[in-house]
Amino acid sequence: MKNILAAQRYSHAIIYELTAKEINSILADIEIMSSTIKNESEFVNTVNSYLYPIDKRIELALEVSKRMTNKKIWNNLFNILIKKHRFNIIPAILIDLENEILASKNQVKVELSVAHQLPDNLLDSISIELKKILEKDIILKTKIDPEILGGFVATTDSLIIDGSIKNHLIKLLKMKSKNRK
Amino acid sequence: MKIQPDEISSILRDKIKELQLDIDITETGKVVQVGDGIARVYGMDNVMAGEMIQFPSDIMGMALNLEEDNVGCIIFGEAEKIKEGDIAKRTKKILQVPVGEAMLGRVVNALGEPLDGKGVIKAEKYTPVERKALGVIERQPVKEPLQTGLKAIDSMIPIGRGQRELIIGDRQTGKTAIAVDTILNQKNTDVICIYVAIGQKKSSVAKIVNILEANGAMEYSIIVIASAAESASLQYLSPYSGCAMGEYFRDKGMHALIIYDDLSKHAVSYRELSLLLRRPPGREAYPGDVFYLHSRLLERASKLNDELGGGSLTALPIIETQADDLTAYIPTNVISITDGQIFLNSRLFHSGIRPAINAGLSVSRVGGSAQLKAMKSVTGQLRVALAQYAELEAFSKFGSDLDKATQAQLTRGKRLTEILKQAQYSPLSAAKQTFIIFMANEGYLDEVETEDVGKVEEELYSTLDSEYKEFMDNMIKDKLNDETKDAMRKICEKVLKKL
Numbered sequence: 001m002k003n004i005l006a007a008q009r010y011s012h013a014i015i016y017e018l019t020a021k022e023i024n025s026i027l028a029d030i031e032i033m034s035s036t037i038k039n040e041s042e043f044v045n046t047v048n049s050y051l052y053p054i055d056k057r058i059e060l061a062l063e064v065s066k067r068m069t070n071k072k073i074w075n076n077l078f079n080i081l082i083k084k085h086r087f088n089i090i091p092a093i094l095i096d097l098e099n100e101i102l103a104s105k106n107q108v109k110v111e112l113s114v115a116h117q118l119p120d121n122l123l124d125s126i127s128i129e130l131k132k133i134l135e136k137d138i139i140l141k142t143k144i145d146p147e148i149l150g151g152f153v154a155t156t157d158s159l160i161i162d163g164s165i166k167n168h169l170i171k172l173l174k175m176k177s178k179n180r181k
Numbered sequence: 182m183k184i185q186p187d188e189i190s191s192i193l194r195d196k197i198k199e200l201q202l203d204i205d206i207t208e209t210g211k212v213v214q215v216g217d218g219i220a221r222v223y224g225m226d227n228v229m230a231g232e233m234i235q236f237p238s239d240i241m242g243m244a245l246n247l248e249e250d251n252v253g254c255i256i257f258g259e260a261e262k263i264k265e266g267d268i269a270k271r272t273k274k275i276l277q278v279p280v281g282e283a284m285l286g287r288v289v290n291a292l293g294e295p296l297d298g299k300g301v302i303k304a305e306k307y308t309p310v311e312r313k314a315l316g317v318i319e320r321q322p323v324k325e326p327l328q329t330g331l332k333a334i335d336s337m338i339p340i341g342r343g344q345r346e347l348i349i350g351d352r353q354t355g356k357t358a359i360a361v362d363t364i365l366n367q368k369n370t371d372v373i374c375i376y377v378a379i380g381q382k383k384s385s386v387a388k389i390v391n392i393l394e395a396n397g398a399m400e401y402s403i404i405v406i407a408s409a410a411e412s413a414s415l416q417y418l419s420p421y422s423g424c425a426m427g428e429y430f431r432d433k434g435m436h437a438l439i440i441y442d443d444l445s446k447h448a449v450s451y452r453e454l455s456l457l458l459r460r461p462p463g464r465e466a467y468p469g470d471v472f473y474l475h476s477r478l479l480e481r482a483s484k485l486n487d488e489l490g491g492g493s494l495t496a497l498p499i500i501e502t503q504a505d506d507l508t509a510y511i512p513t514n515v516i517s518i519t520d521g522q523i524f525l526n527s528r529l530f531h532s533g534i535r536p537a538i539n540a541g542l543s544v545s546r547v548g549g550s551a552q553l554k555a556m557k558s559v560t561g562q563l564r565v566a567l568a569q570y571a572e573l574e575a576f577s578k579f580g581s582d583l584d585k586a587t588q589a590q591l592t593r594g595k596r597l598t599e600i601l602k603q604a605q606y607s608p609l610s611a612a613k614q615t616f617i618i619f620m621a622n623e624g625y626l627d628e629v630e631t632e633d634v635g636k637v638e639e640e641l642y643s644t645l646d647s648e649y650k651e652f653m654d655n656m657i658k659d660k661l662n663d664e665t666k667d668a669m670r671k672i673c674e675k676v677l678k679k680l
């Protein structure tokens with residue numbers, strides 16, 4: 001839990017310093033950083049490890065920041081985190097930073113699960129519906145999950161919007177067992 | 182008729198087309214820490230205090246601590262199944278338990294789930310476990326007696342329906358025995374009984390269930406168990422659940438009696454939860470709101486006004502003391518919330534005075550107005566005689582020559598003490614209680630040896646049962662007038678002659 005709270009503090013500090021121009025480019029940076037962490041599973045652990053000399057670790061982290069637009073911000077962040085032996089919270093920082101930036105633009109990331117590939121017009125009507133519910137612009141990521149049987153399940157960081165057949169059946173089942181009682 | 186498969190599928194297709202899937206929107210949070218029956222959840226900004234939280238695999242929890250950046254939940258059920266990173270969902274509901282007539286005769290846990298293997302409970306209704314106590318307008322003073330069937334209590338510490346009377350004493354002084362006898366005495370009355378066992382050994386509770394069953398008392402009783410083996414969260418919850426079950430009957434205009442055995446263990450379970458939730462500890466390491474913990478529970482016991490049906494919920498909380506220390510934190514708290522206390526003393530218990538009630542320290546602040554008139558006619562004299570006896574007894578130990586009057590007072594006191602003794606599981610009707618106290622007051626027992634008082638008592642009851650049923654029924658209805666008293670004196674003489 002402490003990690004989430006500490007990550008929040010770092011991400012707030014970063015946002016506080018950002019200019020409007022940087023805000024757009026930093027989203028792309030976050031994407032790069034996230035994919036690096038995902039693809040090179042040992043990256044975070046290595047950078048955070050006492051086994052290697054500190055300057056080597058900083059060097060390694062700076063390798064990654066070279067690929068980003070806002071090099072200075074990331075360099076500073078990495079430096080601080082490595083010196084404080086806190087590099088392990090970088091994934092949490094990225095998540096929080098992204099959410100905060102999207103929120104400031106009145107946007108939200110939504111993961112949409114559907115039972116099978118849906119035609120585009122149906123997806124559009126779902127996303128219009130979601131927009132209405134969330135009162136925000138949405139960035140949709142679709143996922144096929146046959147387990148929900150039909151309908152859709154949309155999840156954000158703090159909400160589950162469940163319009164699936166599976167949920168419906170479960171509710172019917174509960175109602176029935178209550179009646180039988 | 183035969184239906185073709187494609188016909189079925191077309192019917193199904195039509196049905197599905199009509200099917201309106203309503204969308205459920207649930208607020209979620211992430212479990213960031215779990216252990217010791219407590220989970221901390223990140224997110225769920227709008228959660229209410231006391232709201233039910235749903236964890237994966239249908240495990241339920243309750244939000245207890247709303248902090249700036251996380252929600253502290255207590256978990257009911259297998260907390261081991263919850264992992265860090267799990268999604269927790271809000272339910273927007275306060276925890277509810279099943280209530281109603283279907284609960285009678287059942288043994289349930291703090292969530293109202295059956296533990297007796299008698300199948301599912303077909304409850305008519307669910308009500309929230311936490312409810313605000315009724316206001317002043319909705320209540321009225323107690324006016325009907327709740328007979329415990331125990332001579333010492335019904336005569337000197339009478340309890341009214343809707344009253345809260347604390348039973349307090351060291352361990353093994355007969356606290357539970359008083360509660361169980363009171364339940365047994367509600368047979369053939371209109372009082373529903375609820376016994377909440379908090380933090381007790383399962384074997385002790387099983388014994389109580391067996392006794393109630395053997396005496397046909399389960400028909401009008403509900404037993405709520407959160408044994409010592411249960412988590413602190415279930416122990417914390419159980420009295421509120423039991424109270425909700427009792428309130429159902431009260432609100433229907435019926436009468437219910439609830440026993441919390443015991444609130445000391447309840448306070449301990451709450452202390453455990455509070456410390457785990459990192460609330461600041463106060464005196465005896467209890468959290469600051471431990472008074473409110475019990476006051477809001479006991480305030481729910483009440484006598485409703487006539488517009489609301491006049492129902493009542495009487496509460497008999499039990500508190501265990503250490504070495505008769507009434508000034509410890511929890512005892513003083515609960516004493517101040519209740520309408521009186523029955524103080525049991527281990528010295529009396531071991532000297533054979535059972536129930537071991539210390540008459541000097543026990544009071545009933547409101548029950549007097551509910552006491553039966555017939556009983557009231559004899560108890561004034563009893564109380565004075567006992568008080569004098571207590572004073573003189575100390576003197577008499579010096580063995581100096583005592584004058585006749587003092588000796589008579591001592592004899593009377595001894596006999597009275599003797600008749601207030603009562604064996605377990607043998608509650609007495611109010612009429613019989615009145616009669617035996619009358620007999621002692623009038624001095625009929627002064628000539629009888631103390632060891633033989635029990636025999637006279639037995640003979641009296643069997644005579645009354647076999648020959649004076651109708652007389653007894655009438656006698657208890659009103660104040661004892663001279664005519665009745667004369668008739669009673671005659672019966673006393675007759676009984677003594679028989680022996």
Ligand SMILES: Nc1ncnc2c1ncn2[C@@H]1O[C@H](COP(=O)(O)OP(=O)(O)OP(=O)(O)O)[C@@H](O)[C@H]1O
Pocket residue numbers: 350351352353354355356357358359501535536603604605
């Ligand atoms: N009136 C009585 N006459 C004879 N024995 C009694 C009487 N009341 C209680 N006892 C016996 O005394 C013992 C202790 O009684 P009980 O369990 O009611 O005490 P308690 O105060 O509830 O104890 P605990 O602290 O363990 O909860 C039991 O064995 C019980 O049978």
Ligand SMILES: [Mg+2]
Pocket residue numbers: 356357358442
């Ligand atoms: Mg007990």
